Amino acid sequence: MSFSNKLIKEKNGSRYGRMIHPWLRQKADMIADSPSRRDGMTYEEELSKRQQGGVFIFHMVAGLTQGKGEHGLSGVAASLFNRFFNIHSFKKCDFRDVAAACVFLGGKNEDTPKKLKYVVNQLWTLKYPQQKHFPSEATFLAQCDVVTFLEEILLKTVSFDINVDLPHQYVLKLMRDVEKGRNVYKEMVKTAYYMATDVLIITDWSVRYSCASVATACVNIASFFHNIKMDDIVPLDFADKWYCFDDDTMTRGEVDVMTREFLDIYARNPQFHIGSLRKIDINNKVKIVPQRSPHHLTTPPQQTPPIQPSSSSSNLKKLDMEAYKGRQKTLSGSGVAPVDTTTSPAIRQSFLPDVKNQKVVERGMMEHAAQQKQYHEAAAAAHQQRHHNHPSSSSAHHRSHNHQQQQKHHQYDESRAAKRPQEYEDPNVFSSKKSRMDRYNQQFVAASSSTMVQSTTTTTKIMMENNGFAPNHAHFSQITQESSYARQVRMVGAGPPPPPPPPPQQQQPVPLMSMVTQPPPPPPLPHIPQIPQMMQRQEPQSEYQKMCMQLDKSRNPQYIDSGVNQQQQQQPMHQQYTQHHQMMSSTQQISPPDESSPPLTSSVPILLPPPPPPPVLMPRCIEEIEEGELV
């Protein structure tokens, strides 16, 4: 982040922000023609080289900063690197030398110059790990010359277009507008912020999208990893703007495409898990599938695997408890839309203490179950087109023991297949011992989703935890039946004042991801295929209907958030609660309350009542944005 953030408002074509020359290209354009293409490289090969170069830059920067890394430097260097190879072919030169030149120039550019000798040493160490030192002084000097020569070529190539914008400021700006000072999504913002650099490194987005777009995608990806849906948290007046807030060429679909692309890269390239990406998947939503075929760049399967225990500091707990209390107040106080505050990871963790108490856990589970239905409905809609619809894993708690057994069996197979630890096999043990609620459905996802891998290999399957995929297609007929039923239920449920439904989101591209980015379809959906169908199967019809109605009555645009460990003060919820209680006790397999499972209305962004007092400081955005504005 150098010193200027303001845009020059000339966004003609691919020129954007402070960019002087048109660096941004469409992907199709890049696939069709590029210098590397002319030298016979495929787009995939080129992309892979770009990524390797980015990672090389990352390691160089880490080496030059005693492992600390510098976000600005690596981001700028990666951008320069990508620009360089927009003009030159990868076959022309060793990308590592170019990467070193980018780091060298980027250091000066960011006003944190790195001495040439250190850069060259670092280059040598990384390039020839087996050689600790230069074989001779002459080699060193020659290498120095290579770097300075390439620096000049780099400058010539980018034609001194070196005011490189980085997405970080835009992440903060976007989230400032989204949060409106609520500061409840701090963890998510952090994730997005720190991810922004790494995204630039392992993608070629710096020459495909404006910084604002990249920032939007980062936020969206972060929200995915944090089980938040952007549409749930953006204020009403921002609902149709958040994805194009600073770059009006962006569309919601494009954000989805970017998110999918990133998750795809993320899932297939564990070697690119650098920096913040190592810890990004706190909920283990993406199954890492090392690359199988280079041709599935855009649509390889991805799965949600089991979880690692996430550490929760007592400090965090305390903070979040406060937030949690505050939230309750809002909920009960105003009949208006309560917020889906609990989706933020920080808040989610706040429930850990409660979880220790089994009673509370169960309660939370029950409450959650209600939400999950809606959630699943949405999920189902997304999946239906692909005919992957199956009883969701999370709905397992509605199932008979019989079914459960089956499920378990699958799970076992799958977890083996996925080479995942088997510890998740027995949910009962798990729940009682670890008391970490996410795991409940994680486990299911892991099980069922891996099945999916087998059945459909080429499709992208990023699964939300809640909607697991049942292994066999035998359920399909069932599903269709259910879907009509589900529709019915929904119609009933969404009776009174349906909040203005947002424009139906694009369901076309990869429905799986639409879980993240698209709001669940508005209740009275005209077309059947998009109607969710999943979880009602084992439910007593009347019960469920009742519940839905209650829910609707009580909630309206109320976000029953995952933070549900809270005691439900609301009358309608109470009934539902009891119902679920029974169901719950029968099986321990419950989705965690952390799942953000916004109710039907979640697609309608609502201006929320003031949130719980944020336990933390305002994001640093304002200060940073203002300082060093150049234009």
Next chain:
Amino acid sequence: MSSQPYPAALHQSSTQSRTLISQNGQNTPTGGGTPNSGTGAPELDVRQQLLNYQKMFDQAAYPFINDASAYEKLSKIGQGTFGEVFKARCKSTGRMVALKKILMANEKEGFPITALREVKMLEQLKHPNIIDLIEVCSAKSSAPATKDRTTFYLVFSFCEHDLAGLLSNPKVRMSLLHIKTMIKHLITGLNKLHRSKILHRDMKAANVLISREGVLKLADFGLARPFVQRENSNVPRALYTNRVVTLWYRPPELLLGDRSYGTKIDVWGAGCIMAEMWTRQPIMQGDTEQRQLQLISALCGSINQEVWPNCVKMPLWNVMSSDTNTPLPQGKKRVLRSKLRHLMRLDGPDGRSQSDPYGKGKPNEHLPADFKDDDAMNLLESLLAIDPDKRPTADEAEDDIWFYKEPLPKANVQDLMDTIPTSQFEYTVGKGAHAGRGRHHNNQPRPNQAQRQSNAIPAGQYRDTIF
């Protein structure tokens, strides 16, 4: 090839090796290693690689950068440690430009960071009162030492004159209106700079250009740098090198070694330039820092805690004040007003004021004794305040009452330009920096640059930012 052990080579300039290598490349086009190197293979590899790169990138296309051959050099209009400046014409459009060559020869660290900063800042700074960077173009260097290296030129829109050149020409007669307009431009440009969080750090008359249309432009961002302003913050302010600003225009805080300075150093420079509009020569022409401080004391009054409470916190305060021949004489009165007052007349000073810049001679009989421009005087007084905190910001100065009183500043000084037939550059007028303009010509190069860097601070501001 040197037989020095490897670590010692680390400190060698890469320029040296560059020369060696290029020679080597000439002699043995295959890029063979040197005979005395025992580890020939990797060395040969790297050098061969370099040659390959050079060959390859020589032929490569660079779609976004123009070659310097697009411009036709006409004459040299400037020379300094920063490099050379040429007047040139664009071959395709006929537009007149100034080409500023970026000197690479002495750089051990690749492309100079100062030049990089200059380009970065100028790319973002588009303002009528700031020099317009058109583009950067490249050329194959012809100098043998830099064979196969690229030379870069900054291409600026051409300005006919610089202020130092204009002021040193007694035939250029400026009215108060001209002066007011130019000062207004100067401060407007400075304000833009500061709003963009950039310190110029080399304010002086020679760096103020005036276009054919009579618009004044700030130029030469070779020392400029972005700064960070943190208010209400516990973070200590960033430290910059204090070896900036030409000595004559250097404010007292820099002379006292301050390294956490801010925009006010440019304001002092603007004050010096403003006074120079009447005196027609730099008002304080010290040859050393101590001398410069004495001159400041003599003109603006003694530097002490009374006028500048924080002065004792300056790093060099104790050193300077304990000096036997102290550069901080006490008891001096501020005589700025009385010395300059009679010069600030409605009609521009003629040649007489040149010979008598401070009014030391007898009072000018041509003027009514009571005539003075108090507002101009007040502004100048505040710009040249000893205490940086008491100097106005550029923003405040831009709104000074002086600019809102008759005669109001005009959009430009076109009429003045029309009276000047030829280009007035300090360089061309006097053939050398400040020639004919002051007592100490030619020994006042830009103080922070190469010559000085060799002494106290090894590599000037560049190192400064590293450590």
